[in-house]
Amino acid sequence: MQTAVIRFPGTNREKDVVMALEHATGHAPRVIWHKDASFPDVDLIVLPGGFSYGDHLRAGAMAAHSPVMKEVVRQAEKGVAVLGICNGFQILTEAGLLPGALLRNAGLKFVCRDVCLRIETAESPFTTGYQNGQVIQVPVAHHDGCYYADDEELKRLRDEERIAFRYCSAQGGQDNRSNPNGSRDEIAGILSASRRILGLMPHPENATEPLQGSTDGSGLFDGLTRALN
Amino acid sequence: MSTITPEIIAEHGLAPEEYDRVKEIMGREPNLVELGIFSVMWSEHCSYKSSKKWLKTLPTSGQHVIQGPGENAGVIDLGEGQAAVFKIESHNHPSFIEPYQGAATGVGGILRDVFTMGARPIMNLNALRFGDPEHPKTRHLLAGVVAGIGGYGNCVGIPTVGGEINFHPAYNGNILVNAMTVGLAPRDRIFYSAAAGAGNPVVYVGSKTGRDGIHGATMASAEFGEDSEEKRPTVQVGDPFTEKLLIEACLELMATEAIVAIQDMGAAGLTSSSFEMASKGGVGVALDLDRVPMREEGMTPYELMLSESQERMLMVLKPGHEDEARRIFEKWDLDFAVIGHLTDSGRMELRWHGETVGDLPIDPLAEAAPEYDRPHQPTPAPQPLGVNDIPDSQDPLQDLKKLMSTADLCSRRWVWEQYDHLINGDTIRRPGGDAAVVRLPDGRRGLAATTDCTPRYCQVDPQEGGKQAVAESWRNLCAVGAHPMAVTNNLNFGNPERPEIMGQIVGCIQGMGEACSTLEYPVISGNVSLYNETGGQPILPTPVIGGVGLVDDLEELPSAGLPAADLDIILVGETRGHLGQSLYLRDLHGREEGPAPPVDLEAEKRNGRFILQQIEAGRVAACHDVSDGGLLVALAEMALAGNLGLFLDTTEPRATAAWLFAEDQARYVVITSDKETVLEAAGKAGIKAEVIGRTGGDSLKLSTGQHISLDELREGHENWLDRYMAENPADSVA
Amino acid sequence: MKARIHVTLKPGVLDPQGKTISHALGALGFEGVEEVRQGKYLELDLKESDPEKARAEVDEMCRKLLANTVIENYQVEIEA
Amino acid sequence: MKARIHVTLKPGVLDPQGKTISHALGALGFEGVEEVRQGKYLELDLKESDPEKARAEVDEMCRKLLANTVIENYQVEIEA
Ligand SMILES: Nc1ncnc2c1ncn2[C@@H]1O[C@H](COP(=O)(O)OP(=O)(O)O)[C@@H](O)[C@H]1O
Ligand SMILES: [Mg+2]
Secondary structure, three states: OOEEEEEOOOEOOHHHHHHHHHHHHOOOOEEEEOOOOOOOOOOEEEEOOEOHHHHOOOOOHHHHOOHHHHHHHHHHHOOOEEEEEOHHHHHHHHOOOOOOEEEOOOOOOOEEEEEEEEEOOOOOOOOOOOOOOOEEEEEEEEOOOEEEOOHHHHHHHHHOOOEEEEEEOOOOOOOOOOOOOOOHHHEEEEEOOOOOEEEEOOOHHHOOEHHHOEOOOHHHHHHHHHHHO | OOOOOHHHHHHOOOOHHHHHHHHHHHOOOOOHHHHHHHHHHOOHHHHOOOOHHHHOOOOOOOOOEEEOEOEOOEEEEEEOOEEEEEEEEEOHHHHHHOHHHHHHHHHHHHHHHHHOOOOEEEEEEEEEEEOOOOOOOHHHHHHHHHHHHHHHHHHHOOOEEEEEEEEOHHHOOOOEEEEEEEEEEEOOOOOOOOOOOOOOEEEEEEOOEOOOOOOHHHHOOOOEOHHHHHHHHHOOOOOHHHHHHHHHHHHHHHOOOOEEEEEEOOOOHHHHHHHHHHHHHOOEEEEEHHHOOEOOOOOOHHHHHHOOOOOEEEEEEOOOOHHHHHHHHHHOOOEEEEEEEEEOOOEEEEEEOOEEEEEEEHHHHHHOOOOOOOOOOOOOOOOOOOHHHOOOOOOHHHHHHHHHOOOOOOOOHHHHOOOOOOOOOOEEEOOOOOOEEEEOOOOOOEEEEEEEOOHHHHHHOHHHHHHHHHHHHHHHHHHOOOEEEEEEEEEEOOOOOOHHHHHHHHHHHHHHHHHHHHOOOOEEEEEEEOOOEEOOEEOOOEEEEEEEEEEOOHHHOOEOOOOOOOOEEEEEOOOOOOOOOOHHHHHHHOOOOOOOOOOOHHHHHHHHHHHHHHHHOOOOOEEEEOOOOOHHHHHHHHHHHHOOOEEEOOOOOOOOHHHHHOOOOOOEEEEEOOHHHHHHHHHHHOOOEEEEEEEOOOEEEEOOOOEEEHHHHHHHHHHHHHHHHHOOHHHHOO | OEEEEEEEEOOOOOOHHHHHHHHHHHHOOOOOEEEEEEEEEEEEEEOOOOHHHHHHHHHHHHHHHHOOOOOEEEEEEEEO | OEEEEEEEEOOOOOOHHHHHHHHHHHHOOOOOEEEEEEEEEEEEEEOOOOHHHHHHHHHHHHHHHHOOOOOEEEEEEEEO
């Protein structure tokens, strides 16, 4: 599997996802600077976490309108898989590749801690490494992760089974700490209609080695590697 | 040219004798630009005029030291071609005036000190002191400072992995915000600030200069008065996004051969950076101030020299490398300007559209910087506690529960959840344990760091308190299996012109120095913050120690919490029952009394090394040092962290409050499945070690049959800060 | 020429900031506050001197970048 | 009664957001933008029906909570 990781000014979690991908695929992904002239032929494009353009105006807004995103749209239309993590998710919604928007956390504060996620659909290249209903533990680290979509959009996401991850308690239910940001319908990650684009707020890339305290995030990268090879 | 009146001189914080010396050096009256330069260069903040004499007594060299104090940050050798670069710095006064921006720019400043030297920052820590939790300003200040530290560090993408917070009424009018950064550099590619090579271009990079914080450095050197509100326009706004670009651009340029010298523009901006670079290199410098990138129209040479705009750097390049450098900074959308060149005149010449607006001799100004031997009066020895004057505990577990839910001992979760402590994927020991551990690029080793100080000990006994701060940081490193390597320190005190305060400074430095010598734990960098008083009320003496150690093998890392049931609990080190200045006395009985616990440095060294040996031999499943609150608190912290209970043997002579809550030093709790070997090794080393209990269950149980469930303990401990902050929602609106 | 832009959340979109502020005002003893909505305010200095052209241009800026029309409304005022 | 509040940075205070926005507009091909400043805009619904009292109250809210007067200015409009 060939992967490109795109770096914008202010992107800061590219190393984390590069490590996770290298671990899963056995070789290092290409890191692309947003101004680079050419775009490599790849199976997967990753928009990593960080504060592209300082999160100014709205998180992800400026990166979403940068020239390299036109190329990402073209690649996505060709069927190349696209993964947006955290700031990458914000960019994908701002660019219109995924519906809805990510608002300021309901608690108004940045939140960095482990959360539990329930896998809502294993039917995508990103989630095939998991089972439906499985609960995994991975960290979040964001200030603007409150997922919002209007009722109509929400219904569509549910009907088409495009909600990939929901925040939950360790037992898979809900408690007063399970939703870290006030997201509607506990949504942590969603798929595009084609199921080839995933955006999620949590950081599976920070939970891929025993020393990091959890390896539950590996399922995403291992599954992807199998699905796209 | 403006005439310099006595008022103007006083406004610039120069004493009349100091102004006489200015005239002597200049051979004439200075103009306003020159006066401004003298004022910042001779301020307490830049010249260390009150503390220099004593700082010189600290041990600063050692086997691992590559660079001691005197550069932007200290450097130690980690072996295998790697070096760690670190320093701590205060931003106390700005954070009191504007907590969010004050703390944020504090983080920005210390990051620049570290990456200026060629190091990529890998972790941030902080040490914070606030006033009484009930003081009307405390919540607002705490909320703003924590949000500011997080806001800056999270955006730049450096994990904030540790720190400490205490509350005490002595900080009501003067909080402390000390920020520490640790970075990593190739051992043979460290960058320094000494300029060299007459004719070489002087280059300005980063953000444009605005009218930010003009006179910030002199503000940090004067006591707060009633009119401190009026000084407000001097606060600076941080821009972590630009800082991130600046880090990447500087590190990219540092991979080339273009740089001769580099220095960040911190307090006192262009003045101190250009002055220090020239002075260290023994060269002169000529600057065309009109070429400085400016944010506002109508800026004057005076403002350009004194502005404290953030996210800026000054460099001397090798001739002919300007274009290469310019391309890199333009790639990162940063300003780049050649603003002058080095000379062999030994002078600083400042021009404005071709006209000279300042001309000062560099060496005489630097050499004549005032240095005072201020009178100092030792702190009187505290009254010992009477043997019969120690309240015993009727119900130690309920006392424990109360202690664990106090401002100083409750969980800091509310704080560190606002810090991205996981970014970069290398955080192996998160906040909440003794020291944080971040993995090194070789994947096998780790760097551990901690910040520590117990001001209530320093207040009654500066010397023991100074030792204790060093010893506690040493223990926190040993407890995670890290070999303590070196320290940075931040000396926060009141007005040094008062002999009793100067006595605290001298005592703490002497104690620190003695501890660092004995422990072979040299001081490689630091910062001094004086005049921390409001309305004549000084803070507690607060010499914060930032310790760094090296973990050789991450696989042997003991855990912070109890890892499994049916393991033995061993207490290492001597318990004498010292309750003077303990939290038990203060927070349960309202008495801030008695002497500070004495620090036996030989015992610290012996016990620390013993712990490291046991960890490396694979015998330690979990480890924690015993400090604030004593043994029972240490055990409860381990139980909560591991979500596992324990049984504690409290038969005679262990049934007393003194045994359970004493703050005797040099002690550790070790959890092991191999107690015979550990006890035998301790016996051979002449170290006191005894089995005091066993892990298991879901509560803390004593021999008396008394017990408390983890849930009951956790409730108050985990949520104290959340509840406290929720009491006044207005304070958390940023 | 100056443009003043107000960007506000669409009715029905969650406004955690507004909610927290209104809660905090209550806690400070301001009792008569029924609702708070927080939005953004932008001031642009433009080279353009024709108000009609300026308005069209700023309108495009809003659609392309300054507002996210999935969740936000915007309003443009042009001033000489 | 409605209050409209504009909170803007004091002159001379660095506005990193405004800087980035103006840069981004340039990159999107909007060439005539000389400067952008970003501020906050708040709308409050008040029970108070006397405009003078409402103004005084909102002014106090700004000083106490809504504006950070160390670095920000604010402006209040009251509307029936
Ligand atoms: N300001 C802070 N920032 C980050 N972590 C903090 C802060 N204050 C406390 N912590 C973390 O909380 C834990 C307990 O702090 P403390 O009681 O001071 O530890 P110790 O007594 O071992 O020095 C440590 O892991 C420390 O890193
Ligand atoms: Mg400790």
